[in-house]
Amino acid sequence: MLNRDTVRRKLEDLRELGFREEEVRSLIKRFPEVLGISENKLRQNFKFLVEEWKLPRNAILSNPAALHYSIEKRLKPRLNAFRALMMNKSLEKSMSYPPVRYLSMSEKDFHTKVVGRFAA
Structure with missing residues (x-):
């Protein structure tokens, strides 16, 4: 308390x-x-x-x-992933959520819905 x-x-x-x-x-x-x-x-x-x-x-x-998220374990890695993926110009146009929403996704969802979808 x-x-x-x-x-x-x-x-x-x-x-x-x-x-x-x-x-x-x-x-x-x-x-x-x-x-x-x-x-x-x-x-x-x-x-x-x-x-x-x-x-x-x-x-x-x-x-x-x-x-509340860890800078080293969540915020920096996701920012780095976004920066790498932003080289793919189609990412920005097809993002379904504002960037802050991607921070709250579980690791599994983030990798499935973002990294796996756009890294190819």
Whole structure:
């Protein structure tokens, strides 16, 4: 159970990342586990998603679990896969979901629906 001070700090961390009050509430409602993410991981993941994945804040709001994923085990490998696959110009035109949705796919689905489909 999180104490009041911890929750207050998490709310402040989210505001410092640029989320407005109503966005913070929405984010917590969609993914309450965000309150358990360390400040360091929260900032690192947010920065990686915005700077490397080029995701707008509203994309992160639509899939806040992305703030919890491992950079080394999920975010970087999927970004690298997308970069390699983007050489195939048909990928971008045939993507059925916004990029943030591909982050939440299981490894099996990601490899089946993305890598296996476009790597050929």
